[in-house]
Amino acid sequence: MAGSRFAYVRDFELPDPALPDVYLVVRIDGKGFHKFSAAHNFAKPNDAAALELMNCAARQVCSELRGDVVMAFGESDEYSFLLKKDCQLYRRRKTKITTHIVSLFTSSYVFSWPSYFPQTRLLQPPSFDGRLVEYPTAKHIRDYFAWRQADTHVNNLYNTTFWACVLRGGVTEREAHERLRGTVSAQKNEMLFSEFGINYEREEAMFRKGTTLVWTQEEANETTTQPAEDVHDGLVSSPKGSQQNKRKVKMKRRLRTLHVDIIGDAFWLEGTAALPATA
Ligand code: DGT
Ligand code: MG
Ligand code: MG
Ligand code: MG
Ligand code: MG
CATH class of the missing domain: 3.30.70.3000 (tRNA(His) guanylyltransferase (Thg1))
Known part of the structure; x- marks a missing residue:
């Protein structure tokens, strides 16, 4: 009953967004x-x-x-x-x-x-x-x-x-x-x-x-017989025009469970880093 005389109570529901x-x-x-x-x-x-x-x-x-x-x-x-x-x-x-x-x-x-x-x-x-x-x-x-x-x-x-x-x-x-x-x-x-x-x-x-739980990108290890031209973004590309059958490398996200030091630099510099390098 959006238009009822009670609907004003909705105005008490204030938004609480986090900063952008x-x-x-x-x-x-x-x-x-x-x-x-x-x-x-x-x-x-x-x-x-x-x-x-x-x-x-x-x-x-x-x-x-x-x-x-x-x-x-x-x-x-x-x-x-x-x-x-x-x-x-x-x-x-x-x-x-x-x-x-x-x-x-x-x-x-x-x-x-x-x-x-x-x-x-x-x-x-x-x-x-x-x-x-x-x-x-x-x-x-x-x-x-x-x-x-x-x-x-x-x-x-x-x-x-x-x-x-x-x-x-x-x-x-x-x-x-x-x-x-x-x-x-x-x-x-x-x-x-x-x-x-x-x-x-x-x-x-x-x-x-x-x-520590962290997402990593790993090869899904799929092979394909598609010609190289059909291989699209996100896959390992081959030289233009090559008709060779290429191994198609699909990247897959995997959640890893680690018990490692996360105070030093190593964790953050490895492929497991959760922060973009430019952050
Ligand atoms: P809180 O958080 O203020 O409601 O109160 P607590 O009692 O949850 O206290 P907190 O969170 O400071 O400390 C966690 C408690 O949980 C601590 O008394 C030990 C207990 N605890 C956590 N993991 C284990 C465990 O693996 N084994 C045993 N025996 N106790 C554990
Ligand atoms: Mg609902
Ligand atoms: Mg606790
Ligand atoms: Mg507690
Ligand atoms: Mg507590």
Whole structure:
């Protein structure tokens, strides 16, 4: 009833577009996952199945929004999604973008739960909050992801040492906190090695580095018997006029799941780079 006397309430629905031509990052975080992980007996300090389930839900978001999400990074109960600068999803309306990602992630998490926890019934409905932040330059984006991965490192080194003290060293949680208070990374590394025989650098990369999802262009490896003239844009071309049958190279996008350093330059300079070189 567009013309009814009630329709004026529509005027209260204000638009909330993101700035044009800036990167958008949506970060979601599990609500009360301290309790949720305890209720479902997640392994301490890292539950590989729980993290893989997070990765699976994030891959679903990346695939659904394949034209807009160029990269994602996850650790613990959080995931960050980077949307390209010229993203036009929901005409850049911030709440629509955020709520869609949060909702798709959450339903995928529940949908895929039985595949990762076949023996554990989901005891309560998990939920995630979300926020959208606008970043103007590629430097901000690199620093953003460096910030999240540095956080992964700091938390994981602390948690690994803490749980080694409790589970292997037999001290109480309070005593473990006391022992770790004010220690720097080198001291935690040394404690792990000398007291528990753990070489931190050999711990699982997914725990130490978090998970990065990124689209790459790869050869689809198709062959064709088309004459070279028929080969069109996006395919490897041959010299004009050549009647030779040529191998047609189709490029295909593939979502890769990585556990690598994204603070240094290498990740951003390789073919996996999520930012255009000119950004
Ligand atoms: P929030 O986000 O304010 O609603 O509260 P929480 O409880 O979700 O706290 P947050 O997000 O700062 O920290 C994540 C919690 O999730 C933290 O207490 C540890 C837990 N967690 C995440 N991943 C794992 C895991 O793999 N194993 C275990 N045991 N716990 C985990
Ligand atoms: Mg939170
Ligand atoms: Mg949380
Ligand atoms: Mg968290
Ligand atoms: Mg509708």
